[in-house]
Amino acid sequence: MSDVKEKIIEIIAEQAVLDPSDVSMDQSLEALGIDSLGLVESIFAIEETFDISVPFNANEPEQSEFDISSVSAIVKAVEALIADQKS
Amino acid sequence: MKRVVITGAGTVNALGLDVPTTLAAMAEGKNGVSDLEFRDVDRLAIKIGGQIHGWNAEGRFNRQQMALYDRFTQFTLVAAEEAIRQSGLEFIGDLATRSGVILGTSGGGLTTQDDNYRVVYEEGKNRVHPFVVPKLMNNAACSHVSMAYNLKGPSFTVATACASSNHAMGQAFNMIRCGMSTAMVTGGSESMLCFGGVKAWEGLRVMSKDACRPFSMNRNGMVQGEGAAVFVFEEYEHAKKRGAEILAEVIGFAMTSDASDIVMPSKQGAARAISGALNDAQVDASAVGYINAHGTGTAANDKTECAAVADALGAHADNIMISSTKSMHGHLIGGTGAVELLACIMALRDGIIAPTINYEEPDPECALDVVPNVAREAQVEVALSNAFAFGGLNAVLALKKAS
Numbered sequence: 001m002s003d004v005k006e007k008i009i010e011i012i013a014e015q016a017v018l019d020p021s022d023v024s025m026d027q028s029l030e031a032l033g034i035d036s037l038g039l040v041e042s043i044f045a046i047e048e049t050f051d052i053s054v055p056f057n058a059n060e061p062e063q064s065e066f067d068i069s070s071v072s073a074i075v076k077a078v079e080a081l082i083a084d085q086k087s
Numbered sequence: 088m089k090r091v092v093i094t095g096a097g098t099v100n101a102l103g104l105d106v107p108t109t110l111a112a113m114a115e116g117k118n119g120v121s122d123l124e125f126r127d128v129d130r131l132a133i134k135i136g137g138q139i140h141g142w143n144a145e146g147r148f149n150r151q152q153m154a155l156y157d158r159f160t161q162f163t164l165v166a167a168e169e170a171i172r173q174s175g176l177e178f179i180g181d182l183a184t185r186s187g188v189i190l191g192t193s194g195g196g197l198t199t200q201d202d203n204y205r206v207v208y209e210e211g212k213n214r215v216h217p218f219v220v221p222k223l224m225n226n227a228a229c230s231h232v233s234m235a236y237n238l239k240g241p242s243f244t245v246a247t248a249c250a251s252s253n254h255a256m257g258q259a260f261n262m263i264r265c266g267m268s269t270a271m272v273t274g275g276s277e278s279m280l281c282f283g284g285v286k287a288w289e290g291l292r293v294m295s296k297d298a299c300r301p302f303s304m305n306r307n308g309m310v311q312g313e314g315a316a317v318f319v320f321e322e323y324e325h326a327k328k329r330g331a332e333i334l335a336e337v338i339g340f341a342m343t344s345d346a347s348d349i350v351m352p353s354k355q356g357a358a359r360a361i362s363g364a365l366n367d368a369q370v371d372a373s374a375v376g377y378i379n380a381h382g383t384g385t386a387a388n389d390k391t392e393c394a395a396v397a398d399a400l401g402a403h404a405d406n407i408m409i410s411s412t413k414s415m416h417g418h419l420i421g422g423t424g425a426v427e428l429l430a431c432i433m434a435l436r437d438g439i440i441a442p443t444i445n446y447e448e449p450d451p452e453c454a455l456d457v458v459p460n461v462a463r464e465a466q467v468e469v470a471l472s473n474a475f476a477f478g479g480l481n482a483v484l485a486l487k488k489a490s
Contacts, residue, residue: 037350040292053132058292059308059386 090323097169100314101137137312137417157196158278162315163228174319187240191251191275193421196223252424253474253482257340274425276315301382301411304448312417316425339368345479357395360481376467382411390452
């Protein structure tokens with residue numbers, strides 16, 4: 001398991017009040033019971049953990065460049081941001 | 088119950104430093120939003136706002152006053168001066184003891200806090216100016232207005248985030264209506280455009296980087312503003328007897344709590360406040376011609392507000408005009424309802440409906456007449472002013488053309 005993936009699952013599990021082993025990659029945040037405030041908090045935690053800036057506006061989540069449709073989409077998007085912003 | 092009328096109005100905001108300039112700008116659909124200018128703005132992701140440029144505080148206040156007046160107090164005092172001068176009232180004797188000040192603000196002296204936190208945290212100093220507390224406290228503006236004009240009656244400050252001013256003016260209205268006061272100086276002020284103020288809002292990810300576009304399909308968030316508006320509310324017979332010019336009559340007020348979510352608005356809570364204000368005013372929904380919307384330009388507020396208006400007004404919702412002047416002056420948070428009341432006065436007195444500017448694409452979930460981009464001439468008898476705060480606290484005022 002990649003380090004990024006593991007840390008993101010930890011962040012999401014903490015928001016969802018679940019054990020990391022109960023978070024599966026194809027689940028959406030909504031399905032995990034994370035609401036709009038939880039989403040904004042998760043993004044903040046991701047930014048702090050990886051020292052990156054995540055382009056996300058709560059007014060147009062579907063139009064943001066940051067794909068939040070599932071846990072695996074978030075992992076992929078964060079990996080891309082790390083590659084972009086840390087290179 | 089006593090009738091309550093508005094006999095003075097004053098403002099400073101991004102559209103103008105007095106009422107005539109502000110109303111002319113609203114009628115022109117002028118955009119008051121510009122690039123923010125203050126220390127560390129380069130560290131912000133959001134760099135626009137309805138900021139008052141060229142304020143020149145030093146030219147308006149002396150050194151002793153500057154030591155005590157945060158920017159939000161300065162805005163309030165200048166707006167209060169215009170309003171009280173227009174009313175022609177002089178607060179002496181019984182009128183002084185029967186008149187007070189109720190103002191709204193959310194952040195109070197936030198710039199003072201920001202500056203002084205910098206001094207002790209960033210610069211590592213261990214000493215601050217002795218007047219930090221009296222300068223930053225939320226009631227500073229209210230107290231300075233009462234001192235400047237000898238207002239000795241009921242006076243306090245209301246903080247309900249984006250509904251602060253409406254809650255303040257609602258209280259002022261009810262105090263006169265029930266006979267507790269003869270006149271009240273009321274409205275609100277905000278000065279959150281400093282590094283810490285905008286940074287905090289950035290965190291919530293609801294701010295737009297380019298423009299406030301209420302009700303437009305492509306809206307992408309709110310834009311902050313700053314400034315103040317202050318009014319003189321006066322008992323009708325008192326105003327009539329002295330031949331005062333009446334700008335409009337305040338006829339109803341209602342407040343509700345959603346009791347549901349700390350940031351997401353509720354259609355039911357908003358609709359109950361709108362219906363409540365009409366009920367309090369004892370007018371039928373069909374009398375309403377104009378609504379000054381809360382209209383923040385966020386995805387959530389605008390569609391919820393339109394649904395609430397449709398619920399409260401029924402089929403008549405399709406006949407009314409509803410506009411958000413936040414598109415022009417930005418969201419003044421605790422001062423916003425006060426500046427927006429000016430648009431209601433303009434509609435009732437001058438027959439000019441302020442537009443919602445930056446409107447680009449219709450949104451089927453906001454399918455009301457939002458007066459897109461261009462002001463309109465129309466005769467309006469009754470107007471409402473909506474304010475729906477974070478925390479689910481709603482306050483709606485109902486106004487009527489002077490008669």
